[in-house]
Every structure is written in C-alpha cells, then in structure tokens.
Amino acid sequence: MPIPCGPDPNNPFPLPEHPRLAYLKNHVTRPNIIVGDYTYYDDPAGVANFEANVLYHFDFVGDKLIIGKFCAVATAVKFIMNGGNHNIRGFSSYPFAIFGGDWRQNLPPEFEFPTRGDTVVGNDVWLGYDSLIMPGVKIGDGAIVASRSVVTRDVPPYQIVGGNPARAIRARFDANTIAALLEIRWWDWDVAKITRNLAAVCGTDLARLRSCT
Secondary structure, eight states: OOOOOOSOTTOSOSSTTOTTEEEGGGTOOOTTEEEOTTOEEEOTTOTHHHHHTEESOOTTTOOOEEEOSSOEEOTTOEEEOGGGOOOOSSSOOOOGGGGOHHHHHTSOTTOOOOOOOOEEEOSSOEEOTTOEEOTTOEEOTTOEEOTTOEEOSOBOTTEEEETTTTEEEEESSOHHHHHHHHHHOGGGSOHHHHHHTHHHHTSSOHHHHHTOO
16 A cells, blocks of 8 residues: 655646646745745746745845745745845934945944844745735744735734734634644654644644644
C-alpha cells in the first residue's frame, strides 16, 4: 500500500491547469525573502507580482521578509519594508542619508536609519486580497487578515483582523484551544502524517488532533 505523501512542495506550479497559483518558495529570487513549504501565492497576472509587491526592500537595510508554511497569500498582497521608513525625529523627514557624499557626512552622529526589524508571517496564515503589511509587523500562526486591510501592528495567533488600520475582529478559537494548537504545531509534522490526518487537521475535534499518529 503506498504511503500517502501529498503534493510536492518543490513543484513551482502544483496545479498545472491553474498557473496563476504557485508554491511561492520556488519563485523567490531575493535572499532576504524566506518562504516555507506549501505556502502559495495566487495572482492571475503571474507569480512575479509577489516580489514586485515587496516594496522598499533594500539590501543595505538588511531586513528580511519571513513567511511560514501552509500560508495562503492572495492577489495583490503588499509588504512595505523598512527601506520605506523615514526618520521623523528631526525637523525634516527628507532622507538625506541615502544620497551619500556630503549629505551623509554632515548628518549628526546620532542619526540612525529607522527600522522595526524583520517582517514575519507565521504558519497557516491567510492574507486576504490587496492587504498591506507594514514594516516589522509580526503575524501569528493561524491568523487571518481580511481583504484590503492595512496591518500596522502585530497580530496574535489565530486572530482575525480587518480594516484600515487593521483591528481585531475576533479570535478564531478560545484561548485554551489556541494554546493547544500552538503546542501541537501540525504544520511541522512530516507531510505523510499530515496527509493521513487531514480530517483532523481540518476538523474541530482537538482530542482527535492530539491523538494523530
């Protein structure tokens, strides 16, 4: 009897009849973008639009975009990275430093390029159509971002957020269930185990999920 294994995460287009959907990790070209297995991007204009929508992502800043496994990234999702930040502590917010030369040298010694760190999307996250993720935001496992939301703050695991700026709509599950799901971490199971236990992974019986082998 064959061992269930599911689709190949290294297949760039797991649905050949629908080339608008792609397993994203196979199409990323920038070393500072890291994407986990089975995370997909869906765009009728093509998967290249994903990196085109990771904006102000400059090597000299050094920040990373990290997306976990089994995420669903809808068309036109955009990420504003730290290269789009301006220093607003002084009287001018103009980015003199990026033009180098005398402008860079004459800045005060305490001048720092503002950064909020890496942007991190957890596992099993759904980013809805045309949502916008701001620099340094952390989106927890199992969260859902509604279409056309602007996410300016961290999103807790299994929280549904929406709006501009995005605000909490509701938690997907009660606190005890969320804690259990974060402990179980089904997305880290080997794919054969996930495939065998899809009824539990996609169900609502926590005891059944805990007992998966």
